[in-house]
Amino acid sequence: MLMAFYCKDCSYHGKISGQRGECPACGSYNIVQKLKPVEKKSKRGKWRLALLLLLWTYLIMHILWKLNE
Numbered sequence: 826m827l828m829a830f831y832c833k834d835c836s837y838h839g840k841i842s843g844q845r846g847e848c849p850a851c852g853s854y855n856i857v858q859k860l861k862p863v864e865k866k867s868k869r870g871k872w873r874l875a876l877l878l879l880l881w882t883y884l885i886m887h888i889l890w891k892l893n894e
């Protein structure tokens with residue numbers, strides 16, 4: 826679990842906030858601190874890996890198809 830800040834005004838997302846707890850991007854105090862689940866990140870990583878694998882499979886299939894022509 827990671828602590829993260831989220832600004833409701835400018836939708837800033839980050840690990841740091843201003844010195845008085847304000848948004849470092851727009852200076853608003855409409856900022857909330859929330860726990861960032863690490864699971865989401867790994868899920869995104871898995872998706873990226875699957876997409877990469879699909880792309881590679883497509884590329885290899887394409888090359889093999891071209892060679893058979």
Ligand SMILES: [Zn+2]
Pocket residue numbers: 832833834835836837848849850851852853
């Ligand atoms: Zn902001």
